[in-house]
Amino acid sequence: MAVFVAKPTPCHACPLKALATFRDVAPEELDFIQHFKSGELMVDPGATLLTEGSNTPNLYTVLSGWGFRYKTLPDGRRQILNFVLPGDFLGLQGSMLDEMQHSVEALTPMVLCVFPRDKLWTLYTNFPSLAFDLTWLAARSERILDETLLSLGRRSALERVAHLLLDVHRRAQQSGLVVNRKVRFPFTQQHLADALGLSLVHTNKTLKQLTGRGLIRWKSSVFEIVDDNALQALAKYDAPSTGSRPLI
Amino acid sequence: MAVFVAKPTPCHACPLKALATFRDVAPEELDFIQHFKSGELMVDPGATLLTEGSNTPNLYTVLSGWGFRYKTLPDGRRQILNFVLPGDFLGLQGSMLDEMQHSVEALTPMVLCVFPRDKLWTLYTNFPSLAFDLTWLAARSERILDETLLSLGRRSALERVAHLLLDVHRRAQQSGLVVNRKVRFPFTQQHLADALGLSLVHTNKTLKQLTGRGLIRWKSSVFEIVDDNALQALAKYDAPSTGSRPLI
DNA sequence: CGGGATATTGAGTTAGTTCAACACAGGTGG
DNA sequence: CCACCTGTGTTGAACTAACTCAATATCCCG
Numbered sequence: 394m395a396v397f398v399a400k401p402t403p404c405h406a407c408p409l410k411a412l413a414t415f416r417d418v419a420p421e422e423l424d425f426i427q428h429f430k431s432g433e434l435m436v437d438p439g440a441t442l443l444t445e446g447s448n449t450p451n452l453y454t455v456l457s458g459w460g461f462r463y464k465t466l467p468d469g470r471r472q473i474l475n476f477v478l479p480g481d482f483l484g485l486q487g488s489m490l491d492e493m494q495h496s497v498e499a500l501t502p503m504v505l506c507v508f509p510r511d512k513l514w515t516l517y518t519n520f521p522s523l524a525f526d527l528t529w530l531a532a533r534s535e536r537i538l539d540e541t542l543l544s545l546g547r548r549s550a551l552e553r554v555a556h557l558l559l560d561v562h563r564r565a566q567q568s569g570l571v572v573n574r575k576v577r578f579p580f581t582q583q584h585l586a587d588a589l590g591l592s593l594v595h596t597n598k599t600l601k602q603l604t605g606r607g608l609i610r611w612k613s614s615v616f617e618i619v620d621d622n623a624l625q626a627l628a629k630y631d632a633p634s635t636g637s638r639p640l641i
Numbered sequence: 642m643a644v645f646v647a648k649p650t651p652c653h654a655c656p657l658k659a660l661a662t663f664r665d666v667a668p669e670e671l672d673f674i675q676h677f678k679s680g681e682l683m684v685d686p687g688a689t690l691l692t693e694g695s696n697t698p699n700l701y702t703v704l705s706g707w708g709f710r711y712k713t714l715p716d717g718r719r720q721i722l723n724f725v726l727p728g729d730f731l732g733l734q735g736s737m738l739d740e741m742q743h744s745v746e747a748l749t750p751m752v753l754c755v756f757p758r759d760k761l762w763t764l765y766t767n768f769p770s771l772a773f774d775l776t777w778l779a780a781r782s783e784r785i786l787d788e789t790l791l792s793l794g795r796r797s798a799l800e801r802v803a804h805l806l807l808d809v810h811r812r813a814q815q816s817g818l819v820v821n822r823k824v825r826f827p828f829t830q831q832h833l834a835d836a837l838g839l840s841l842v843h844t845n846k847t848l849k850q851l852t853g854r855g856l857i858r859w860k861s862s863v864f865e866i867v868d869d870n871a872l873q874a875l876a877k878y879d880a881p882s883t884g885s886r887p888l889i
Numbered sequence: 890c891g892g893g894a895t896a897t898t899g900a901g902t903t904a905g906t907t908c909a910a911c912a913c914a915g916g917t918g919g
Numbered sequence: 920c921c922a923c924c925t926g927t928g929t930t931g932a933a934c935t936a937a938c939t940c941a942a943t944a945t946c947c948c949g
Binding site for chain 1: 712714718742766773775776782783788796837882883884
């Protein structure tokens, strides 16, 4: 299910550091992060690593693997808020406000960097640059949510599917998961549907349409964008530029 | 349109401090906020105070008045991301990431506290408690967006309208705008529709239904919740508790 | 009192849903 | 190695929630 490792990879060998999108970290910042980190968590696919209504004592950075953040209604309807990829930061809401109001589930095996919440305050007092990074991360996910909200509220199914695929693809690319224009998508059409606010059937038909028009290819979990320009035009997609992102 | 006042109300007389939901601020924090604040901005209804794609040199706290945050698609479709009430903080995305990706428009005359972005870093280095507050605010708006996303993705029109009304009502209450169970709503049904991802006509019909069932009253801009319990049950509404919020 | 914005209502249309059947793939046990 | 089983994907048909169009009513302001 989920295994905690107290003696993990040291931060100076962090796999995320290699990625182009991350900002340079000063040695003393890295030292602090290392000190802040209590261990690593390894999670199996399908496991729930954060639960709505509960109260985690930890914060997490995703080192590898995919997951998704979601909420449910009492009768079981599920809305996926966003997919979680390497470099994403989890659990801030639980630490800042009183409790987590969403859940997170793993789609693949995941490795997470674990930070105890009670050391969070030292981060704010001793490392303003990292505190700034945390706010930066929060602002970034807010922006992503804004964009998703626009999609669910005002884009047609076709535009919506196109937009999500473009966005997931771009984020996967930033995490170095796109090889030779191809990514392995670890989620099902049901996950897509729940992220898009559509039914499974209609999601399927819409995907079919995108494939039929020669815009994408998605066969046995390998996904590829065939006609990037056409897809972007259809989705009214603006690639969000954010500058380089923090490591923590 | 918009007038900047350099010599405004001092922070120790801040109208927000009186509200129950705000946390106590230490005198030296208040001094810093005062120092951080460069003036006040008075905005007329209908004026756009932040524009998508632009780059504000300022951050704002809403002292009084209503507004809304929104995004548009190239063909004009508009999605209202959330309504803006006193105590809300604006412009963080513009300061953290490179540019604003949404706009903000005033619904009533608004008074905003203005903070220059270039002093933001001193806040992080000198006042970790306030830096923490900023992250707290970002986490809070993220939570609100999560909830909205669940609504747009998975709630029916009736549930959705009910949910939004409950939420706006609650936030208005926290800002001290609810008197005798009644609030003055400064927005039109078109605004509601754009916030809900529904058409104007359907929003109207749905409101009618809520009124007909005796759940709400909304006549010449005065809004009132008649049957709180029934409305909450219908909306599957969970009142989010956050503890006390920061002043900045 | 007139005019523009907002709200209301009915009628017809459609995008997306639900239901139901079937196809396909991979994984397991006999 | 095959038969089966379960989860996922695909497709058609019928249905409906929400949309668009269009006309009318009401409100507010100068």
